[in-house]
Amino acid sequence: YEIRPRDWSSDVCSSDLRYHQLYLNQAYILSKLYRFDEADALLLKSKDFTLSKFNLALGEYMSAMIKFYNSDLIGCKSQLNQIRGSFKIDEMPLIFKQKYTVSLATISFLESNYKEAIRQINHFFINENDKEGWYYYSKVLTIMSLIELELFDQADLLIESFRKQLERKNKLTFSYGRFVLIKKALLILSKNSYRSEEHTSELQSRGLISY
Secondary structure (H helix, E strand, C coil): CCCCHHHHHHCCCHHHHHHHHHHHHHHHHHHHCCCHHHHHHHHHHHHHHCCCHHHHHHHHHHHHHHHHHCCCHHHHHHHHHHHHHHCCHHHCCHHHHHHHHHHHHHHHHHCCCHHHHHHHHHHCCCCCCCCCCHHHHHHHHHHHHHHHCCCHHHHHHHHHHHHHHHHHCCCCCCCHHHHHHHHHHHHHHHHCCCCHHHCHHHHHHCCCCCC
16 A cells, blocks of 8 residues: 655654554555454554544555455445545545445445445546556446346446457556456356356356356
8 A cells, every 4th residue: 555745744744654654554464364453453553653634544444444354344334434424535536536436336236235336336436547457346346236237238338348448458557367357257248148157167168267
């Protein structure tokens, strides 16, 4: 997680900001190692080294994601909603709005609230040019929601748009290969009327699913 210089003005001093960033980075690493309690403790400690609303919101967001990784969807959703209540999301940097929006929509999707997932994605502008891939995550999530809603014609159109956009943009910072595999799987499903159970072997043969 990068904290940019423009966020420094609301902090006590740059040395405090470095401590704040260090704790956030350590918490992120620990969360990936499934050491959730230790990660949460560091996030709590990081609050002592910043006054910036953006930095505080970023710490709260990471805490929500730790709950997500720990399969606590209710806790994750509650914390995401608290962020919306405590901070003005519309005034946050675009990258924060993008990751926040996709995360909230993912929770709605996992709750089988597909229309709400689409609404949440459409609520914020998600920039196609972001190098972290949030735009593409939002596209995939929208397509999956449309499939679940059996709005196959709309899903077809969005899959084709997704295919063309991926062909134009092949310089994502990371995850580009993952999106290419997702695109291939979606194209197979689209051509076969979304009957995935009938085409499991084809998806497996292409390495697109492992079960």
